[in-house]
Amino acid sequence: MNFNIKGLDFLIRALSRLRIRHPSERFKLLVVGKGNEKKYGSMAEDLGIKDHVIFTGIMPREHLERIYAASDVFSMLSRFDTFGMAALEAMAASLPVIISASVGARDLVRDGENGFVVTDPTEEEAVADRIGRMLRKDIREKMAQEAGKTAEKHSLEAAAAEIQAVYKEILAGG
Secondary structure (H helix, E strand, O other): OOOOOOOHHHHHHHHHHHHHHOOOOOOOEEEEOOOOHHHHHHHHHHOOOHHHEEEEEOOOHHHHHHHHHOOOOEEEOOOOEOOOHHHHHHHHOOOOEEEEOOEHHHHHOOEOOOEEEEOOOOOHHHHHHHHHHHOOHHHHHHHHHHHHHHHHHOOHHHHHHHHHHHHHHHHOOO
């Protein structure tokens, strides 16, 4: 809901670098949520990628599944995020993720396997490199499968089963 905290500026700058390095590469950035669209739209225009950025505004929760299904990659380069539930939701939709090390969900991401964790999202070239890797269909599809497997292990059902096992052990006197 806050484009600044979520690191949208980092992502736009990285996509600009990607565009410079690979001018024929096709991509669209779908920005879902509430924030200063004018500011970030102007930034995208100044960096030459305005036609590649679409702002949707706030979407009803029931539309998120379709948005994830229409996407190839999920990115959240937050300056701070206690967990980043959206990253786990994206992984549950079999989307590989690119997140900053400031996102709590970083512990779920195995770098290069089910996504990437970017230590410093201000390093535009590093972010652009990871996005560029994900543009390769073979890499993206393999990472997507791993992202889905990771999410299955961290579903509400899996968490409930773990809690239930703890209670059973306590009740058994163990």
